[in-house]
Amino acid sequence: SSSMKLPVLKRVPRKKPTWTETNILNQLEEQYFNAIAYATADWYDLDRLKERFTLLSKSFELLPISNIIDNVLCIKIYRETKEKSEVFIFDDGAVIFWNVQNDDEKLILNEVNKNYFFFFDNQYPKDLINNEKEIMNFIETSTVSTINNDIIKLNRQSESEQLLDKYTVSNALALSVKLGIWEALLDDEVEFVADLANRLKQGKHIKIEHGLMQSKSGELYSLKHAVNLSHGINK
DSSP: OOOOOOOOOOOOOOOOOOHHHHHHHHTSSSOOEEEEEEEOBSOOOHHHHHHHHHHHOTTEEEOOOOTTOOSEEEEEEOOTTOOOOEEEEETTSEEEEESOOHHHHHHHHHHHTOOOOTTOOOBOOHHHHHHHOEEEEEEEESSOOEEETTEEEEEOSOHHHHHHHHHHHHHHHHHHHHHHHHHHHHHHHHHHHHHHHHHHHTTOOOOOOHHHHHHHHHHHHHHHHHHHHOHHHHO
């Protein structure tokens, strides 16, 4: 009798707004903007990035959020249109853009992804980064800041309070995209192990290079280490 093949349960991709959907919202009477979240690496060197962004452009200004918040860089981008644009760069490898133009977004992504540690590459594959990015719409209102029907509504009365609100939402978006990355990476490892198990059940001879097993063990250890380091996800 034939052996039953072990099923590989694939996660259901999360539904994310597309550019078409967000652009439709931008055509409404109220002015909507985009908040875009990426996870691109296991971690960022915030001290190096702080030095780089101070010198990179006169239109960039580092903003303090709070005396007790030290896991993120906040960058204000000055624009001719006077519209507010901010970027939150978290030390665990996520970056959140609030109403940032494409050219500035590309410049910042390129900078955070530069590998200054030639002995260690902690970046994620580009296709994985793009697949797991998240886009949300936000609007400024005179009411209390909230999220309703996947729309972020930010109170416009106080810039300092709004910055804290943006940090709070950015932190949640950062954790969400990091989870998406980890789930996708774990899916790849589960599929590899399930394939080996099925071949063993069928009595097939398996020849695996020692280097491949070391590589897979390293990937699993790295993934476990990254999850353990992200204390925010466990709280």
